[in-house]
Amino acid sequence: MPNTSCPKKAASHHKKATTIETRKLLDNYLCNLPKQDVYTIAIRLWLNIMQRSGEWRALTWDDVDFEKGTIIIRHSMTKREIEGKMVNVDDEHLKADEIAREIQLTDKAVLILKEAYLLNGQKRYVFNSSRDGKLPISGNRVNEKIKEYCKKVGIEPLSTHCQRRGAIQDAYTAGMPEDQIRATAGHSDSTMTCYYNKDNNSTLSKDLQTKIFG
Template sequence: MVRRAKGEGSIRYDNRHDRYIWRLKFLGEDGLKHEKYLTAKTKKGLQEKIKEYQSKKEINISDIKLFEWSRNWLIVIKPTIKISTYDYYDMFLRNYINPNLGEKKVKDLTPIMLQEFFNQMVGEIGKKGRPLSATTINGMRRTLKTCLEYAVKNGVIRMNPAATTKPLKKADKKVIALSKKQVIALLSTASKADYIYTDVKQDFIEDEGKKYLRKCYYYAIALDIATGLRIGELFGLTWDDVDFDKFNIMVRRNLQHRSNGRELGTLKTIRSQRLIQIDEKTINLLKEWREYQNRYAKQYHSIFDNDINLVFTNSWGKMYNHTNFYRRYWRKLVKAAGLPEGFNFHGLRHTHATLLLLAGENIKAVSERLGHSSVSTTLNIYYNLVPNLQKHAADTFAKLDLL
């Protein structure tokens, strides 16, 4: 077989039919893969047909622009990937990559051009009004790398120009965890309606639906402090996951906010699926919440429909709304409880881990509760927050009274 350069097709001789065959693979405007065949008795005759075909410019994938290629690429891969992955790629292409590089021809992209683009994005203000982080910019790089790799496989370009670029170094992420005193203040504030009035300029009337939501979030916060669940895992719990007799919770799915709506999805890794033991007081809190939810559901059965048996729902019995929670409840709660500015819900997970480690809990047990892939992950995140781990080890050895 005689092969030509990428994007020019390939020529082979067919012994059975005594003729030369030229084949070209390409991606059509419909986003699907296509093939074009030409045949001739002689190689010269075939080359003339190829030249005529190319001169007519029936297809010219070599001049395709990045925004055209990426649009078709998304169409092709959408049925084959998770909607969360599709949203991830689409967000970076729509918001950052195509507005800056979309008019460039795919064949003209170079590693230096792409590296300069990534470097220049440092400090730029993103769609959320904050400077872009290294994590976000590396997400652009990952998207481009995957998109252009598909161009290589389809013969549009010979090499992937994004493959040899370097990811940006991530800054050390500051982990904020609450002290025991701050946890008590948070729970105390969350248990009362007063914090809802924080920064409210008009009269606020708490009806039964709003009261349900406030109570729901109080019990959710309390459970998260006791378990260290990720927010998606917490709001993805169903009552079937709670074993009141054995005092444990099975974490098996998470709530995901996607372009097609909210859904219960699978966890990121097998290690993330885990059984978490909880104490009696936490079990009693869950019993209190279940009783309240059942009374509410009975009273408002015509509008409350918790058809998937979620532990924490909105006032209609459906999956909680992330935006509503943060704007109307969480931010006010943080301010009213006097917590550090910018403290987010994920900080409750850090708080759970840190308080356990400070109390001398084995780091492997903490790692298993959090669903980390390894103990080293837990150590890397929390070691600096727990400066007395070495002292605890020394005290433990002293108690052995060996010397």
């Protein structure tokens, strides 16, 4: 008989991540709003991809191919100090040793981008800021909106990074090849990809072990 008389509680290092359930809740709420704006459409796209916030916010219409159903990640929005002030800058380069990568989108994500085009297609950025029209929406403002909508649907507040973590974890759970997860997420090697998955401690099922051991 197993000895369970003195169970030890492991320390929790859980970090917030979206789940299939939270994504559905937020997506349904946003889709049913009577009016769509740049933020609702942006957050709906965020719920359907695993790219960095700075990468998808930096998307221009030149990066979108509706016929192929793809986007190309080739630049990213970052904050940089210029003349003593922290400002948002389109760096037009990627992290580490990355190269531009083409991402295949779901049909749902493509439809969301088409909505954005009807709203904002005459401007350079897919999610253009209405404040000055020269840069895309800011990460801080997007995070404020996400937290607002999380409160509306009754879930814990999330940030843009939670979707990236959740999407990577769900990709592992679905049995997707690690090299494809890494390439889609834009990691230069698998070390960081595995780090994002550290809370996913699922073990092999009985059926899978039977295939291995007979």
